[in-house]
Amino acid sequence: MAMQHKTGRANHIWRMFANHAATGLAVLSTILVVAPLVAIFIYLLYKGASSLNLAFFTQIPKPVGEAGGGMANAIVGSGILLGLGSLLGVPVGIGAGIFLAEFGRGGRLANFVRFTADVLNGVPSIVMGISVYSLIVLPQKHFSAFSGGVALGIMMIPTITRTTEEMLLMVPNAIREAALGLGVPNWRSVLAITLKTASPGVITGCMLAFARVAGETAPLLFTAFGNQFWSANVNQPIAALPLQIYVYAISPYDEWHRLAWAGALVLILLIVVSVALVRFVTTRGVLKGAN
Amino acid sequence: MGVGIEVSNLNAWYGSNHTLQDINLHIPANQATALIGPSGCGKSTFVRCLNRMHETNPIGKVTGTVRIGDLNIYSDASPVEIRRRVGMVFQRPNPFPTMSIYDNVASGLRLNGFRNRRMLDEVVERSLKHAALFDEVKDDLKKKSGASLSGGQQQRLCIARALAVDPEVMLMDEPASALDPVSTAKIEDLIFQLKSQYTIVIVTHNMQQAARVAERTGFFLNGRLVELDSTHKIFTNPGDKRTEDYITGRFG
Numbered sequence: 079m080a081m082q083h084k085t086g087r088a089n090h091i092w093r094m095f096a097n098h099a100a101t102g103l104a105v106l107s108t109i110l111v112v113a114p115l116v117a118i119f120i121y122l123l124y125k126g127a128s129s130l131n132l133a134f135f136t137q138i139p140k141p142v143g144e145a146g147g148g149m150a151n152a153i154v155g156s157g158i159l160l161g162l163g164s165l166l167g168v169p170v171g172i173g174a175g176i177f178l179a180e181f182g183r184g185g186r187l188a189n190f191v192r193f194t195a196d197v198l199n200g201v202p203s204i205v206m207g208i209s210v211y212s213l214i215v216l217p218q219k220h221f222s223a224f225s226g227g228v229a230l231g232i233m234m235i236p237t238i239t240r241t242t243e244e245m246l247l248m249v250p251n252a253i254r255e256a257a258l259g260l261g262v263p264n265w266r267s268v269l270a271i272t273l274k275t276a277s278p279g280v281i282t283g284c285m286l287a288f289a290r291v292a293g294e295t296a297p298l299l300f301t302a303f304g305n306q307f308w309s310a311n312v313n314q315p316i317a318a319l320p321l322q323i324y325v326y327a328i329s330p331y332d333e334w335h336r337l338a339w340a341g342a343l344v345l346i347l348l349i350v351v352s353v354a355l356v357r358f359v360t361t362r363g364v365l366k367g368a369n
Numbered sequence: 370m371g372v373g374i375e376v377s378n379l380n381a382w383y384g385s386n387h388t389l390q391d392i393n394l395h396i397p398a399n400q401a402t403a404l405i406g407p408s409g410c411g412k413s414t415f416v417r418c419l420n421r422m423h424e425t426n427p428i429g430k431v432t433g434t435v436r437i438g439d440l441n442i443y444s445d446a447s448p449v450e451i452r453r454r455v456g457m458v459f460q461r462p463n464p465f466p467t468m469s470i471y472d473n474v475a476s477g478l479r480l481n482g483f484r485n486r487r488m489l490d491e492v493v494e495r496s497l498k499h500a501a502l503f504d505e506v507k508d509d510l511k512k513k514s515g516a517s518l519s520g521g522q523q524q525r526l527c528i529a530r531a532l533a534v535d536p537e538v539m540l541m542d543e544p545a546s547a548l549d550p551v552s553t554a555k556i557e558d559l560i561f562q563l564k565s566q567y568t569i570v571i572v573t574h575n576m577q578q579a580a581r582v583a584e585r586t587g588f589f590l591n592g593r594l595v596e597l598d599s600t601h602k603i604f605t606n607p608g609d610k611r612t613e614d615y616i617t618g619r620f621g
């Protein structure tokens with residue numbers, strides 16, 4: 079009896095230890111995940127916040143040698159580029175994801191599309207820039223916001239496609255059968271029931287893709303090109319925050335360096351705000367007890 | 370009103386697996402017919418052939434004829450039309466999780482293009498009353514998700530959802546197997562009431578349930594229909610030795 083009691087006690091201590099160790103590891107991992115973002119954000123605040131003023135959001139860059147100026151054109155330009163990119167990337171990406179999960183499941187074409195998406199995901203962004211350059215910029219003989227949007231949009235497609243597929247596959251078959259059993263045509267069931275049930279995950283995928291391309295510089299170098307002046311014309315070169323940051327950061331002027339830091343801070347803030355905004359808007363109508 | 374079902378030479382496959390073999394039977398209108406048999410005997414596949422659900426499986430295949438009323442469902446109409454006339458309730462409650470209680474019941478009509486608000490309100494209320502759920506949910510119709518209800522309530526919600534499209538036949542694939550005894554009793558009461566308006570085919574593992582709700586009972590074994598007769602006869606004086614072995618528990 080005494081022996082048994084002892085092993086029971088040793089076992090208890092071991093379990094307590096294992097429990098604390100596992101919890102500790104989980105907390106540590108959480109810190110490691112959050113720390114880089116917080117560190118980057120604090121450093122950007124430290125370096126860039128002092129250059130943030132109203133002029134930064136309302137003025138365009140001043141010529142070399144003049145102090146002041148802002149990145150208003152780059153902020154608007156990034157918005158236009160990301161809008162164009164989403165216009166292309168979101169519908170094509172979701173459409174392809176629906177095909178993979180609902181219509182082509184297990185078929186040859188689906189396997190080919192899935193493979194293509196994975197390879198496309200691995201294509202370096204600079205290669206994407208050169209490809210769009212030769213496909214759109216060269217024939218048109220000028221840089222343009224349109225070509226930049228296309229480059230970003232293509233880069234969004236694989237992420238959106240694969241997350242959409244995964245999320246749709248997670249919808250229980252019982253839900254699909256419930257819809258079909260009511261005499262709902264398959265296409266309608268896919269759009270109104272399956273996609274809607276998977277929508278929180280699909281939106282996360284779109285946001286991931288959006289946040290990823292929002293900071294891309296390389297695909298814009300040969301397409302949107304950048305612009306020191308106001309332009310909202312999709313057929314003209316257009317400014318973009320990452321491009322402007324790049325130009326300012328490699329310049330020899332301290333004033334421009336500070337503006338580059340401020341630009342980086344604004345870029346991150348804009349990404350965070352837009353992702354949070356989409357989350358807020360899309361979760362507003364969720365009912366009590368759903369999911 | 371319910372209509373009768375006439376099945377002749379029905380065969381079904383999953384890939385190379387011949388799950389249903391030469392099924393011939395008649396299911397009378399406005400009665401409940403129970404299908405019993407061990408797991409894997411083909412009874413679920415059989416009901417899924419009655420609303421062309423079996424063929425939604427890429428490896429599912431069916432031959433033979435099924436007449437529901439005067440309609441040969443494999444030649445006279447599309448699967449979508451058939452499923453509007455033949456409602457189905459599944460083993461596990463499967464309300465649409467993103468929809469409110471109201472939207473769940475209205476979904477069948479809405480997704481078929483029905484938009485008239487006042488009519489929808491009426492249909493939803495009538496269907497929920499019919500499924501004996503209205504009093505429990507009437508205050509939360511548009512506030513709560515269908516998935517927030519208890520299991521038994523969810524199953525009655527699914528029945529209401531099926532009733533809302535006004536079918537002639539209701540197929541129930543073990544509708545109470547995931548529910549507790551109280552919820553099961555409610556579902557059985559419901560089946561009793563629904564019989565006056567619908568033809569009901571219910572698959573069940575629970576032989577007492579078959580005895581309680583069904584006028585007629587069929588026994589399936591290894592993909593074949595062993596016999597189909599009045600419930601009273603099946604449970605007191607079955608015509609086949611295998612049926613007797615199964616219902617007395619002397620099986621395998």
